[in-house]
Amino acid sequence: MSALVIKQQTGRLFVIKRLQAFALPAAIFAYLAYVFVAFDMAGLKDRVSVSNMTTLVSDTYSYKTHVTQDNRTGNITIAIEGEKKGRYAQGDSPDWVQLGDNTSVDLGDGHIVTLGPDVSYTVPGYGVISATPGKRGVNAVLPAGETPEWINASKNRISITTDAGRLTITRNRTEVFRYFTGWELFFFTLDSPFHGKSFAQLVSSGEYAAIWQEFWSNKMWRHSDVAWALAETVLMAFLGTFGAAMIALPVAFVAARNFTPLGSARFVVRRLFDFLRGVDGLIWTIILSRAFGPGPLTGSLAIMLTDTGTFGKIFSEALENVDGKQIEGITSTGAKPMQRHRFGVIPQITPVLLSQVLYYLESNTRSATIIGAITGGGIGLLLTQAIITQKDWEEVTYYIILIILMVMAMDTFSGWLRGKLIKGGAGGH
Amino acid sequence: MAENVAQIQTDYLGQMRAKRVMNMILLILFVALMMLGFYTADARNAGGFWQGWHNILDFPGDVVSEAVTRAHLLPGYFLKYAPSLLETINIAGAATLLGAILGLIASLLATRGLAPVGWITGPVRRVLDILRAVPEIVIALILIFLLGGGPVPAMIAIALHTVGALGKLFSEVNENASLKPVEGLASVGASWLQRMFLGVVPQVAPNYLSYALLRFEINIRASAILGFVGAGGIGYDLRNTMSWGQGKLDEAAAIFLLLFATIVLVDQLSSHLRDRLTHGARVKGARQ
CATH class of the missing domain: 1.10.3720.10 (MetI-like)
Structure with missing residues (x-):
């Protein structure tokens, strides 16, 4: 008799335990489902900004140098990240930019951009894109055939994005980006006498106090x-x-x-x-x-x-x-x-x-x-x-x-x- | 013999003196550091302590006086901001829950003797260290940039931090768990998951729960703060009413009260529950 009662009790206890074992995950799941709806997670994929994400990721390990031509005056400015703090002095340029009447910008891998009254971009394996920006639009001429998707052309604006860099031409401005790996000017800014020197050169120069001073007062990284x-x-x-x-x-x-x-x-x-x-x-x-x-x-x-x-x-x-x-x-x-x-x-x-x-x-x-x-x-x-x-x-x-x-x-x-x-x-x- | 005792006495007194001098030096050094610290902090602050301290009650005074003159509006404001408060609580709740689930798994992987493969404990621990070291606001601000404002960035940010914090605490609990049930289960051919959930988790569940509740208290505060930098919930409303300034301070007062009441309530509730978890139900009312 008592054994039977105990058996019944145990049976009931097991049922309760088993229910509890399911109730807890079920409650957690229900709460998470409620939060999912309350926070509008389904709408999240529309809000995700993919372009922001690529900017963020590429910016963390690389930087770009802007070569900008004012199409009306022909003036060229070269600036790292387009910032004033990273601008090259007038007449000064990195070795991949040849300043002159027709400035030539070497983006590497055979990609050459020529700036001047006529702008041209030689893309290996595709051809030469040329443009004459002026009052009546950019007048772009593309090689024959279908326009590939990395070229975005309209009357007043053309933008070309390749692995080597990016060229944007509008009526007033021509801009070339070249990407480099690393953090720009982390140690010395362009106006510092120590910019571009190797570690061995710095050590052998012996001007440790001045080197430290330049590094410590770096305007870009502060x-x-x-x-x-x-x-x-x-x-x-x-x-x-x-x-x-x-x-x-x-x-x-x-x-x-x-x-x-x-x-x-x-x-x-x-x-x-x-x-x-x-x-x-x-x-x-x-x-x-x-x-x-x-x-x-x-x-x-x-x-x-x-x-x-x-x-x-x-x-x-x-x-x-x-x-x-x-x-x-x-x-x-x-x-x-x-x-x-x-x-x-x-x-x-x-x-x-x-x-x-x-x-x-x-x-x-x-x-x-x-x-x-x-x-x-x-x-x-x-x-x-x-x-x-x-x-x-x-x-x-x-x-x-x-x-x-x-x-x-x-x-x-x-x-x-x-x-x-x-x-x-x-x-x- | 007597000489010996005298010798011991002088040695002992000398040692005591040396120790006392040492402690004194440490104390002076500490006090000097504190004073220097306050001096530096004061010098680098926008407004100094001595110019500002008598203004300290101005802002609370403004808030209270506006709240008192328009006290009849307060119940309406409580209702108006209840959904935001719920959002703040939900951010904390969901983040704690997700963090606890992931932290539980991570803690099992980070405990020697419980991990399915030995080499995994090191890397998992390092990951937990990093998750713990990153302040929530860092992840939240970046996610706000990627996902836009709202509760989801805050939830993810707090959840990630919670994984780090709870993962470590849980793994410390796991280390004290008896391995006998695990061995028993292993001997009857239980899989790793079965060994963990039937052999380890029942032993440590009360401690887990207690830590998770404590984390929930912390996360409510974090969730309010993240709202203040743009992640939704009541913190966001607080910033808006505050930047509006005079004229909306009564609403700010209502939000202050809601936030205060929620924090105190959650603290009390969780401390009561934790007390029951660690001491059992018998000592009900023994504390406070």
Whole structure:
């Protein structure tokens, strides 16, 4: 009889378990399906910008040099990425551009573009495309046969895109792009005397101070500004984290049940911690930047306020879990309250506190990047600025690599410090 | 003998003194670093601390006064911004869910002894390290450029970061899991998937869930911040009302309140659930 009951019960339990095993994946699937609809993922493929994607990807590992002719005056400007900072001096040109009455641009692999009143582009295996841009259109002449799809021609504009480069002719302007692999002018800009010199030449020249100066003040990549921005970000994380820890530690004693018998004081402090945490870094950043303006101080204080709440909660929980025996022992030697805390409590909670604080140091380096993007300081600001221009993707890539390295370095550093302080038994400060 | 004791005493006191001096030097160095840091931060800030600190209540004051004078409009604003709030929560929820699922798989691959092939742990760990190191905002901004604004870039960005963070935490949990059930299952010919989902996951599920809940708390905040840089949700509305300035500050106040209430509610809920997961239901109400 009882065996039967048990069998029935077990059977029922198994059915429930089996249903549960299906219910969880089903619930997850249902939620994801709901999100899929709510976020309009189906419409996403219309919104994806393929051209943006190709620009981004090709820009991260290559750059282009623009050779531009003003068709009315015949003036030629050569500029890397078309930027003023990367413009060649008048009369100066890279070796693949032959300046003259008819400027010849060698795009490599036999692709030759000749600029002048008549523009021509020799494409190997296809023929010569010529054009005479003027008031009545570009007057392009293509080789006989069907126009291939890489040529886009109309009366007033023709654009030719090949593997070697790109030629665009309008009535007023003729522009040639040639693509190169790498990051342009990373070490020295064109106006620097060290541009184009090999590493061996630089080493043998012996002018290390001048070389460093030129590199450090590179106008295109702004190495000194980037270094400052990284330092600001780390500074925000450092000040925010340790400032918060220093404020939270004494206040946490008030929030811990075993140190503050007064319930109302405990309640007030705990709600204060909850408030600081709940308002969140975003809102603190907004409020503080209204008072102090953008910059690293605003970021530090925002991190400090949020983390005072977080640390307060963590520390007070750690304090509630301390072993009373150690305090009792210290008390038995006639220690005063301050001494009891110093020698009975602090050594017990130091490992917990330090490991938490150091963990937050690493995590706050990331927060500082984000806060910098909102409040305008540090590497976060440089990154958002570079992304907003929508063309300096090589700089974006550079900043991202630096950010990843920075966070990893902070991770390693905090791990090293944690090992050193906790296992070394130094007991902190 | 007595000499010996005296010797030990002087040695001990000397050591103590050296240690105290060392700690003192470290402390002074630390304080000096902090002060130098604050000084530098202050100097590089657009407005200084000493000029700005008495203005600190101006903006909250404006917000509160506008909210108070038009308090009767607040319930309407709560309703108006509820869909955005839901979007922010959904971004966090979906990102946590996706991140936890992928993180679970990655963590199994990153744990020695559980990975199906030994060499895979190293590469998976490096990938997790990189995912963790990239701040969400980086991925979000690039995806906004590619996909346009909206919740999807934020969701993907947060999910990727979550994979990195949870993958690491999960794999630490996995390391403490007993391998006996796995061996038992292996001996009856279970496949790798079966060994993992029947042998490992049931052991570690409470810890997983607890970490995932903690991550959800963090992700709600991240989702609000990403909205502020253009990824939809309540953060985006907050930026719009804020840049409008005076006249819409009552709406900003409503958004502040919604955000605050959501964060506190999720924090409390998840901390309660996590407490139950780690201590069981028995100690209900033991904390707070």
